Amino acid sequence: MARGPVAAKPPYGGIAGVYDRWMAADRIPYEEWFAFTSRRFAEAGREVRSVVDICCGTGVTVRRLQEQGFGVTGVDASPEMLDIARRRAAPGTELVELVLPDERLARLGRFDAALMCFDGANYLTGEDALARTLGHIATALEPGGVVVFDLSTRLSFEAIAAMGGFGERFDDFGYTWDTRHEPGSAHYEYLVTLTDPDGREVARERHQQRWFDRDEVEAALTAAGFTGVAVHDNYGEQAAGPRTRRDTWSARLP
Structure with a gap:
């Protein structure tokens, strides 16, 4: 199901x-x-x-x-x-x-x-x-x-944002990471999705940070x-x- x-x-x-x-x-x-x-x-x-x-x-x-x-x-x-x-x-x-x-x-x-x-x-x-x-x-x-x-620092945030969406797989889980930036501000938002070994989504999180x-x-x-x-x-x-x-x-x- x-x-x-x-x-x-x-x-x-x-x-x-x-x-x-x-x-x-x-x-x-x-x-x-x-x-x-x-x-x-x-x-x-x-x-x-x-x-x-x-x-x-x-x-x-x-x-x-x-x-x-x-x-x-x-x-x-x-x-x-x-x-x-x-x-x-x-x-x-x-x-x-x-x-x-x-x-x-x-x-x-x-x-x-x-x-x-x-x-x-x-x-x-x-x-x-x-x-x-x-x-x-x-x-x-x-x-x-x-x-x-x-x-x-700002340099670190800009480097991550330049990567856009990315991800990685381990033996028993994987993740995707998507960066969003509020233009002209120091604030960034990260959308993190955790997946199981078959690639099915098991958790989503929203992280907000700033430099x-x-x-x-x-x-x-x-x-x-x-x-x-x-x-x-x-x-x-x-x-x-x-x-x-x-x-x-x-x-x-x-």
């Missing part, structure tokens, strides 16, 4: 179960991320023992931070991703479902550091959403606390009370430049 149309799901509501295989270690340079983050933690104005991992997804970064001895609280907007994170993280790990910006982030506790990796901040598309979230992070950090986060001007990000960090603001090229030690595809920001509270 033919199936009816598949209802659209919130971001990661359908792809959570295949996300880790889709974004396997050979695609995501986790080791480079952790090396960069460790260096920034070492430069913080205090010993870093507790971390809030924002947009923690399936908990890969949560688990790795815990293996390094940090106490970690995870935050994500997707309950499906958090379900996987609970199975991966240490027993008793606090994992909180929040759609940012949300002032409850500021009340989760007092942390020595905050981390937001892999384009999580690009989902902050609403008016002043990035600035408000950075303000909540600042409130949640101890004096001298450090924040590290990344943002895909940020560096002056805008620096102003938001400064307004939130951060100092020592720096932006590097994709988790390396080279300063970000005009050809950077992923800005990696770090800053600390006085």
Whole structure:
């Protein structure tokens, strides 16, 4: 019997179960991320023992931070991703479902550091959403606390948009990706369709992201009370430049 149309799901509501295989270690340079983050933690104005991992997804970064001895609280907007994170993280790990910006982030506790990796901040598309979230992070950090986060740049978004629709097949699933751009704006929409081994649609999702001007990000960090603001090229030690595809920001509270 033919199936009816598949209802659209919130971001990661359908792809959570295949996300880790889709974004396997050979695609995501986790080791480079952790090396960069460790260096920034070492430069913080205090010993870093507790971390809030924002947009923690399936908990890969949560688990790795815990293996390094940090106490970690995870935050994500997707309950499906958090379900996987609970199975991966240490027993008793606090994992909180929040759609940012949300002032409850500021009340989760007092942390020595905050981390937001892999384009999580690009989902902050609403008016002043990035600035408000950075303000909540600042409130949640101890004096001298450090924040590290990344943002895909305009160059990265334009490169993906230039590809138009594309897709890929794995052993037991496939996907198609279609990019739509609002002309003259920083906003992009991604339509992601997940298929089974026979090519039948099993899930559809709509993802909305945007890029940020560096002056805008620096102003938001400064307004939130951060100092020592720096932006590097994709988790390396080279300063970000005009050809950077992923800005990696770090800053600390006085």
